[in-house]
Structure formats: structure tokens, C-alpha cells
Amino acid sequence: MTVYNINLGIGWASSGVEYAQAYRASVLRKLGIKAKFIFMDYFNSENLADLTTNIGFKNEEVLWLYTAFSDLALSQPSISVAQFKEQLGQEILHEQILPRQVVLQLANNLELRLHLSRLAPHCVSWVEYLVAGKLQKKAYYTSQLSHEEVYGDKQVSYRQFYNQDGSVALTEMLTAGKASLYRTKDQVFYSKEELIAAFMKKLGLTAQDIVILDRETGIGQVIFENVRPAKLGVVVHAEHFSESSTNADYILWNNYYDYQFTNAKWVDFFVVATSVQQEILTEQLRRYNHHAAKVYTIPVGSLAQLKEASEPRRMWSLVTASRLANEKHLDWLIEAVVKAKQVVTDLSLDIYGEGNNRAKLAKEIEQADANAYIRLKGHQDLSYVYTKYEAYISASTSEGFGLTLLEALGSGLPLIGLNVRYGNQTFIDDGQNGYLLNLASYTDKKAVVAALSQAIIKLFTQADLAAFSKHSYEKAAAYLDSEIETKWEQLVSAEVGAGND
Template sequence: MIYNYNIGIGWASSGVEYAQSYRAKVLRNINKPAKFIFTDMFPRDNLIDMTRNIGFKDEEIIWLYTFFTDYSPEPVTYTLDDLKQSVTKPFTFDREGKTGRMVFRGNNNYFKIYFVNANQDFVHRVEMVSEGCLIRKDYFMSGRIFTEYYAPLDGKAHLYQRRFFNHDGSVAYEEIIDDDVVMYKFKDKLICSKEELIGYMTSKLSLTDQDIIIIDRATGQAQSILENAGAARVGVVIHADHFSEGATNDDNILWNNYYEYTFSMNRHIDFYITATEKQRTLLIEQFEKYLNVSPNVYTIPVGSLSKLRKPEAQRKKHSFITASRLATEKHVDWLVAAVVEAHKDVPDITLDIYGKGGAENDLRTQIEKLNATTYIRLMGQQDLREIYKKYEAYLSASTSEGFGLTLMEAIGSGLPIIGFDVRYGNQTFIDEGKNGYKLPYATGMERGRRQGKMVEAIKRLCLEDDMDAMSRYSYKKAEKYLASEVEKKWKDLVEMK
């Protein structure tokens, strides 16, 4: 079995979760069973809804908190009727969209009910309020999976305990909480930290030399995983730039804090995986120079293409696409500003922005202030596999990509790309002048110069005489990312002894 360790997941997931989702498909295709372990608490949404959303199978998911119960992660099927039948006191009920209220006699006594969606009666959680004070929250899948207990402290509801249940309602274990200090109480064991709980879970997997552990996120859990890995082989996936260039010199290197621990524990790591050959080469050189070791590092793309996608109709002229989490570090606002400037000379230019995230409202405001709503659109989160091919080119303003799944998907649909000349994705997917343009970039680069280079490249691409040649080059470059090629790399790695 291949156990893949992550921490959290959301509706607007990061590249790490999408990389895991791609890996799950690859491992299915080569008949290598895998589990994906999530160790975060998910108080607002049901885990399995979010894992299904990006393509995981339910049976592939392990959640730390249900691992010690007889529940497995599953969709919510507990209904409003189930809840009503469990209530013995008279109440009135009303509902608006995804929330409802059961109001009881007395002074400010009620249940606030959170439904999975606005159209069905499946209950994700219930907050219980007595005399205006939150005292308890129940969480459900097919039944109650855990309960949180609260007490008023300094005018706020203070969480002090969780109980996790089996299907028959018996308590599987408890979590005692005192601010950041937690303790887990089992019938035969007391565990004094969450990291120790993760280690306990790992020990219960009964790992052998036939198993593989892959650590996708190490923070707060890598040590306990390594201590309990037993005879299993352990690998670490490098999802981002692994060091700080500005703080590195001939004598010292500053590792990315997400990877520093697993790098220092290299003698316990059987292999590292980078997404690009450029990063693999650099990582090996740095390990040899600064740590005097030669680790096993393999290049395996974090994604793959099921096929090359060709347009059924003519691509829309001067149409650009970008896709990412709408987060400030993706600098989508730079693209908006550049396209608005290019629009002065290319009046039929368009930019469609796909994705969700915290920067969405700021982007909407920016587009409206620049009077660009007729040619720059926010398109939300969508499955883009059949969408890229409708556009003429792809834009990226990210200044750091460990790989860049959207870049891979873009060339798989024959799109040229404009992006900054930064490690590692743009340097991997863009060959200057052949399928796009790499723009100079340095930290602290003057804004006008940076934007000027972007505008110049956009206009240059719009005037390109042979876009078909650029498209053909992208298709050719994408061939090495076809699923069959990536599957072979994974097969070779997992079968290696």
C-alpha cells in the first residue's frame, strides 16, 4: 500500500491537493493501491465532499479523526428527520437556505442547523445554544461522528473537549483541549499531542517493507511519521521552491521551512521527488555541497495528460486564459493591468480568469475600475480540460511554481504561454520564442518595467504570424507528460527495491 500524507484540503485547493489527485489516478491505472491521509480538522465542511470534488475515490481517503473509530470518511446522509426524531422537547422550526433553527421554550434556547446544501435535508452539524451560550456542536455523516463541548470564558464560547463516536454511539476516544494544548484519551492509552496522535495512527497501519509512505506536507507531522514508519520506504515530494536564494551563499543555504526537517533527516528518507529535472539537478547539487550527501532524487511530473486536446473549431483570436487560486501571490492583478494596457492597441483582446480564492473581490473591483468588464471576465472554478483549447494563449504572472499544473494543461491543449523567467514551471514549459515568451523578473523589480515587459509580450504574441507553429511546438512538448509516460515513472519508482 502507498500511504500519502497531507494536512488539509478545501474547495479552492492548492497545487498539492491537485498533485495528489493526479497521483491517485496514475496509481489506479498501474494497479498500485493507495490511501490519502488528511490530518486537519474540518469543522465547516465534510471531508469527503471536498475530496470527491477533485477526483479522489471515497475508499482512498483516511481521516486522522475517524481512523480510531469504526467510521470511514463518507458523504453526509444524516437527515433533518433523523435530528427531529432525536429531540424529545417541543420546538418550532424554520429554515433559510443552508441553515435552519429549532427553537425551544425558555430564554434563548435553540439548535442552529447547518445543512450540506440549500436544496437537501442532509445535516452536517448542529450548534446547541442554551440561554444564549453555545454549549455543544454535533457533527454528522451517516450518524454522529463527534461532538464538541463549549463553556463561556471571557465572554466567548471556549472549546474544551471533543468526543469521537462509533456507529453504535459508544465513545471511541476523547480530545481534551486547553487552548493550544491537547491530550487524547483512549481506554488504554493517553496521548499528549496531535503529532503524537499522527504517529500512533501511523503505527497502527502495521507497515512492512512492502509499503511506501509519501509525505506531501511535513509540517507538524513528519517526525512522528518517520518514528513510526517501521520497514516502509519513505519518500518526500517537493511541491515548491525548496530554498531561499536571497539568503543562500557559498557557505550556507536557507531551506524552505516546509522541507528543512525532511532534508535534515535525509538518512531516514529513501527518496525525494521533484516535478522538474531542473529542480532535481539543483537539489542534488545543493545536498552534495551543503550536506555532503547524495540522496535519491527522482523527477516525476505532479500531473499528467490523458491525451492532447485539439480544438474542434477555430480558436478565438487574441483570446487569453489564466487559471489559478485567486491568491495575491499569483499576481493575477498584474495580468489584468497588462491586458488593459494591451487593449489600447489590440481592441479585440480578451482575458478569462478561472479559479476561486481570497483575491476574487479585489480583482472584480480592479476590473470594474478599469472599465474592462467587456473583455476581462472572472469565470469561477471549472473543469478546464475541454476549455483551454478554445483559447489562443495562456498567461501567468506567478513568480514561483514548483511545477505548474495549469501550465502543463495549457501546452496539452496547444497553447503558447507568456510568463516570467522563474523556476521551475515557466522554465520547464516555455521555450523562448518557440511556444511563448519568458519575461525577465527579479524580486523588487520596478513595477513599470515589469508591466511593460508583460504588455510588450502580449502584443507581440497577438502580432505573431505563425501561431500554428507555436501551438504545434506546445503539443510536441506536452507529449512527455502524457499519462502513459508518467505512469511508467511511478511504476519504476514503486517497484524499485
């Protein structure tokens, strides 16, 4: 029995989907349930094993569509720059060392640009071959040559993926930079969909296997057509519909999930991260699709333990942690704290995280003359940071789950946030462990800032912080590792124990 998890791409700055998958991998690993994580996109500038290792996958857990037809195992680059130069067998006329790159000049106007691995910076990840400044090919390495891209007229003409013995396992032909056909030793596929169908057949799926679709764009139909006899599950990672475009007779699904919901009768189960979303999605599929869907609620994160403060928390202190991005509305928090400080005179706010808005936020703090009590703390390991503070605050208008909310909860912090789906509604019990703010509009900056400011004042002047903290700890207990592991164990047991329709 294997749980196959299907995604498209992955990067160094991965999204919540990849982090959710990596977390799932760790849970299934603990449970001793065999799992594979499949990536369908082509990667032209990084080693996939570097990307997946960086986020927490094991090499043996990862499958890549393009190398699945070869016998070459996924692995990190391991050929050193010195070894590569030795294997060249040519005189190097000039060598230039740059950050994560080594440029070699050879005879006949040949230039080699060696791009180095991020995780093993002394090893070669991929190499560009240029003649008289014109790109001829790119070669990608693990412990040996893995695959190559050959260029013609400034576009990729074909790609070749190799076996351990150097023979060609798969060739991808491209026309005008777009894939036109794929060829193995004994088969030809005239589209990527046909290649994926062949890949699915290679998996040898049985009724004891589960296939979980994390991303569908461009591959949904071929997965649905080739998944049986395995069970098919779909994980919903975000808000799944547009509320403003939905009425009693019509729903506008999130385009990333439209295919899955439209064809929900062929899906054995859905997985969402919160009970609020589970209730909403179940009812919507019943109303708009006339389908009684099976929807599991399994959080995308958990807590190893509840963390008690080892020393007194800093009084009147707030903390928040997120990407420094527009949608997090940290500028609203800054204004709210500045306003609340007129009443709570020793109030402070520490903001953890990095992002494109750092300079903008720093300027706003400076203009408010708030540097002494509002600080940008950057990216840090927050494992034992939350217990230093008295409360957590968020101005985000959309939080699919909110791992930082959960981490704060597990450190006993009262929480302040807007009454928006789904994280805040999951972790904040209004008046019991914080304040869930109801507003007519969550895009009205003035109203939101006023509400946040009032909630801060109320928390520090009226609330029983000890009681609020106790309630947060009680809620957090439901998210301990063992609790979430049990949920996945129960899902797998229920699905592989049931027959397919």
C-alpha cells in the same frame, strides 16, 4: 503493499497540495495500487468525507487520525433533518430555516443549530447545542453520531469519538482549549505525538509499504521515528528555498521543508514536479547536507489527450486562467495588453478564474476603457476553452508547476511568461513555442509590463504561430496520462523492490 500519504488538513478551498494528492489518488487507482490518504488535523466545522469526496477521493481511501481508533467507517452525513427531528423525541417550539442551517427551539431554553452537509443539503452534518444562548456541545454525524465536543467556560473541555455500537473509542481531554491527553479503552497518550505514534503502529507497516509525507508541520519527527520498516518519501510542493538568503556556504530552506531536508539521510526519496527543481534540489542537498539524495520528477497533473481546435482559433486572442490574486499580477497583464493593442489593434484578452481581486481588476479594465477587449470570464470548465484562443499568457512571478500552463500546452497554445521557476521554465522553450522573458528584476512592474507588451507584439507580428503551436503539442505529449502513470508505477516498483537501510 500500500502507499500511505500523510497530510494535515483539507478545506473547501483546497491548496495545491490537496489537488496534487487527489491527482495522485486517481493515478494509483488506475494502476491498481492500494493507497490511503491520512489527515492528521481535527476538523470542527465540516464532515471530512464531504471535504475529501468534493476533491475526488474515495471514502475507502481516506483515514482520519481521530477515528482510526474506532470501528466507525468514514462516510458522508446521511441522517435527514426529518429523521433527526423524529429521533429527538421532544416538542419543537419553533423552527427557523436558514441557508445550510435549521434552528430548532425546544423547552428549557434549549436551542439546536443543525448545520447541513454541502454535498447532501437535506442531511445533518453537525449540531450545536445551546442553553440560554451558551454553547454546551457540538455533535457530528455520518450515518450515526460520530463524535462530540463538550464545552465548559466557552472552551472545549473534551471530545469523544464513538464506535458503531455507541461506545467511546477515543477521548481527547483539553486544558485551556489545548489537548492535554488522549485515552482509549486500554491506553493513555500524553500528547498528540504519542497518539500519532500509536496510529502509525496500528497501520502495521511492512517493508512493502511506502509512506509519503506531503505536509510535515508539527508531525515530522514522530513520522520519521515510526515509519520503518516502510519506505519514506517526501513530496516537495513549492519553492523549497529562499534564493535571497542563500549563498555558497549557507542555504535557507523553506520552513515547511526544513525538517525533511535537515534529516534527508533518513528519507528514501523525494518527489518534485519538474526536472528543473529536481536538478536544483539534488545539487543543494549534496552541497549543503553532503547527502546524495534520490529525487524523482513526477508532474502533479497530466493530460487525458491533446486537444485540437474544432474550429478556427479567434485571431489575436490571448487567454489566462488563475486565481484573481495579487501574486498572479493580472493587473500587469491588463496594462501590457492595453499597451500592445496600440500596435496589434485587434488584440483581446480573456481572464478565467475567481478571487478577491475581481472588483479591483474590473475597475482597472474600466479605467483603461478596455471592456471591449479585456474580459473577466469567471470560473468555468476550461476543458475545451483553450482551443478557442491563439496564445496563453502569464505574469505570475512564481509557479511551482502550473496546471493551467500544461492545459494550454496540451491545446497547442504558444505561451508567454516570465523566466521564473518552475512552471514557465518547464513548459516554455523560448523562441520555439513562445517567449520566456528575462528581466533584471521581476518585481519592477514597469519593466515587466514593457516586456510582456513587447512579447505580445512580437508573437502576433513576427512569430510563426503554427510552428509554435506544433512545438507545444510535441512538448505536451510527455504529460499524457499514460506517461505520468508510468512514472508512479516505476517509483513504486523501485522503492518496494529495494531493501531498507
